[in-house]
Structures are given as structure tokens and as C-alpha cells.
Amino acid sequence: MADRLTFNLSTGGDVVIKLRPDVAPGHVERITDLASSGFYDGVKFHRVIPGFMAQGGDPTGTGMSGSDKPNLKQEFSSEPHVRGTCSMARTSDPNSANSQFFICFGDARFLDNQYTVWGQVESGMEYVDALPVGEPPREPGTIVKATVA
Numbered sequence: 001m002a003d004r005l006t007f008n009l010s011t012g013g014d015v016v017i018k019l020r021p022d023v024a025p026g027h028v029e030r031i032t033d034l035a036s037s038g039f040y041d042g043v044k045f046h047r048v049i050p051g052f053m054a055q056g057g058d059p060t061g062t063g064m065s066g067s068d069k070p071n072l073k074q075e076f077s078s079e080p081h082v083r084g085t086c087s088m089a090r091t092s093d094p095n096s097a098n099s100q101f102f103i104c105f106g107d108a109r110f111l112d113n114q115y116t117v118w119g120q121v122e123s124g125m126e127y128v129d130a131l132p133v134g135e136p137p138r139e140p141g142t143i144v145k146a147t148v149a
Contacts, residue, residue, distance in 0.1 A: 002032050002148040005119060007040070010142045011131055015103075015124035017086055020117060024075040027088055027097065027118040034067055034099055035146035044140035048133045052108060055089055056143065057100035061136070066098030075116045081108040084121035103128050 005017045021028040034040060039059070046063045047055040058065045074094040081087060085104045088097035097116055104111075105128070121128065131141035 004122075004149045005031060005035055006147045006149070007124075008144040008147075009124075009127045009131070010144055011127045013124055013127045015127050016122045017119040018122050019119050020079070023077040023079055024088075024116050024118040026072055027075055027116050030067075030069065030072060030099070031101070031118055032148045034069075035148050038146075039067060039099065040143045040146035043143050044136070045131050045142070046136045046140060047102075048131045048137055048141070049105075049135065050133050051106050053102040053104050054128055054131050054141075055100060055102040057089065059099075061140065063100070063136075066100055069098065071095060072097045072116075076113050077117055078113055079117040081111040081115070081117065083107070084125050085117055086119035086121065087111065088116045088118060090115065105129065 007015045019028045044061040045054045045056040046061050081104050083106050089100035089102050090097040132139050
């Protein structure tokens with residue numbers, strides 16, 4: 001299984017994420033399958049809240065959609081939601097994660113044990129910090145290309 005995911009962002013560089021199959025094997029498999037297929041290429045960060053998180057992974061850019069794959073069963077863990085944590089977005093149904101994810105800007109420990117952590121940013125967090133803010137941003141930042149290694 002791959003151990004790194006790289007998002008080349010429109011904000012100027014690569015965000016390298018260490019994958020965590022040890023805590024969320026099903027979610028890591030989904031993310032890497034989608035990334036390998038080109039699903040995330042060109043996808044917008046449709047919800048960027050300073051000090052909290054940047055959310056993307058919806059091909060429509062609205063936050064209301066996902067991939068055509070079935071939703072995932074939750075893989076909650078006590079992994080902390082801190083700066084650089086990558087976790088899955090979902091509805092109020094704990095088993096509704098699909099393709100949307102978020103990257104934490106800072107401490108969001110209140111999300112621990114309620115959202116599935118699947119990775120941690122190793123480098124390039126400055127490019128996440130540079131994403132245009134808003135819900136949605138007027139000119140959203142995008143994933144130019146996603147690659148798995």
C-alpha cells in the first residue's frame with residue numbers, strides 16, 4: 001500500500017501527506033484509489049475556515065456531493081485533530097464519508113473519536129494555509145494534481 005499522497009495545489013506547491021493505514025485502512029484505500037484515478041485533479045477547496053480547517057474532495061465544488069463509490073464505514077480513532085491532520089468529512093451519519101476530506105489548520109481536538117483520521121501533512125502546509133477562505137471562497141483554491149507514492 002502507498003504511504004504518501006501528494007496534492008499539488010493552485011496556491012503554489014506540493015502538500016505531502018503521510019498516510020495512516022494503521023488507523024484507517026478503508027479510508028486510506030479509498031483516498032488512494034480516487035487520487036490514482038484522477039478523481040481529485042481540479043477539485044476545489046469549497047470550505048476554508050481560518051484557524052479551523054480546509055475542506056475539499058467534492059467534484060461539484062458545492063460540498064453536497066462525492067464519488068460514485070459507496071459510503072465508508074467509520075474508522076474513528078483517538079488520533080488527535082491538530083495542525084496538518086487529514087480527516088474525512090461526513091454528514092451527521094457516522095458512516096457517510098465518501099470522498100470529501102479536510103485538513104486541520106490548528107487544534108480541533110473536539111473532533112477526536114468522531115471523524116476518521118487518514119493522514120498527516122509532512123510538508124507543504126504553507127500551501128494549505130494560503131488557500132482562499134470562505135464557504136465557498138469567491139476564487140477557490142484547487143488540487144491541480146493528486147499523486148500517490
